Amino acid sequence: MTQARLVVDLPEGPWVADVSRAHPDATFQVLTALAGDGPGFALVWITGAPIDPILDDMAAHPAVTELSVAQRTEREATVQFETSAPLLLIAAKRAGVPIEMPLEIRDGEATIDVTGPHDRLSALAAQFDDLGVPFEVRYxxxxxxxxxxxxxxxxxxxLAAVDAGYYDTPRTCSLTDLAERVGVAKSTASETLHRAEAAVIREFVDDLPGYVQREGSEERSEGD
Known part of the structure; x- marks a missing residue:
């Protein structure tokens, strides 16, 4: 499966494009969304700016047909709404690839993560092109x-190390104990664990938002 991150420059018209540009200090996180044949439904968490003007602009936007505030404070709110123009969801549905949530929009730009077969991600890019929606591929x-x-x-x-308590705090199994338990030399256990830990940590770090592999760092080698 292929994973990609796109930054989409939303056109005028969809409510989140217009309202987020009117309130550039606010962050809109779409927590869940559903696009049908008609209107789209979503739950969005808004933070980082005075909420009342944002909610007023949402309610007044012609693309928002229904709005309900689930919770709010002075600078954040969770809002359930219905919209007649769920642009990103329509493009994703046509391409057959789901957008991973939460989806973040700030000042008219949406950062979206998608995972799927390469041909479907290419189809999503083609949908954005057909809709005249500019986008940048981050990775x-x-x-x-x-x-x-x-x-x-x-x-x-x-798995044996986890079961034996090697990763407990405090540790209840030493490396020597673990090696004896599985019947290998201590040096073998140490090297094997180090390679396993490195592979797991690299995969975890690769998924952290904003992480970019440093230039010149080693690629993951087969067998690591």
Whole structure:
């Protein structure tokens, strides 16, 4: 499966494009959304700016046909709404690839994460082109399945280490104890665990927002 992050410059018309540009200090996080054949329904969390003017602009926008405030404070609110123009959801539905939530919009720009077969991600890009929606690709990478991340030996030793309490705080199993428990040399256990930990940590860090691999760092090698 291919994973991609796109930054989409929303056109005028959709409520979130217009309202977020009118309130550039606010962040709109779409927590859940559903696009049908007609209107789209969503739950959005708004933070970072005085809320009342934002809610007034949302309620007054012609694309918002229904609005209900679930909770609010002076600078944040959770809002359930119905809209007649769920542009991003329509494009994703036509391409057959779901947009991962939460979806964040700020000052007219939407940062979206999608995962799917390469041809469907290409279809999503084509949908944006057809709709005249500019976008920038921040990254494209192959997503590694958990079953493919570790070798059998690494996975078995890592699970044994967890079961034995090697990663407990305080630790209830030493590396020597773990090696004896699984019947390998201490040096073998140490190297195997190190490679497993490195693979898991790299995969976790790759998914952190804003992380960019430093130039010159080593790529993951086969068997690590």
């Amino acid at each position: 494209v990478r192959e997503r590694v399945e958990p079953s493919e991340l570790l070798t059998d030996a690494q996975r078995e030793l890592l």
